[in-house]
Amino acid sequence: QVQLVESGGGLVQAGGSLRLSCAGSGRTFSNYAVGWFRQAPGKKREFVSIITWTGGISTDYADSVKGRFTISRDDAKNTVYLQMNSLKPEDTAVYYCAADMNFGTVLLGHGDYWGKGTLVTVSS
Secondary structure: OOEEEEEOOEEEEOOOOEEEEEEEEOOOHHHOEEEEEEEOOOOOOEEEEEEEOOOOOEEEEOOOOOOOEEEEEEHHHOEEEEEEOOOOHHHOEEEEEEEEOOHHHHHOOOOOEEOOOEEEEEEO
């Protein structure tokens, strides 16, 4: 079992930055792919970013956040981060992290483990 807890959300003005954290417990992340997803009010949940380090670090981003968001990890803290810069009002959503041993499963939004989310609100 893996327990995931997101933190770092809040209210920020457009153009600002936030760093989200996804802290894992129960298992180390070293064998898992970890992804970030978001769901805006009235919209479907969408993929944001993913990181895996099985066989080497690999990351991917949704086109809408490329160049603005950066995913990273801290093995010592068993935590994955999402640095969000140049935030836009359309980034407003609840952000969730998900983990699974299978990269593709996480990428498709079907990871076994999910956190409860953290709210990001970007004002214009």
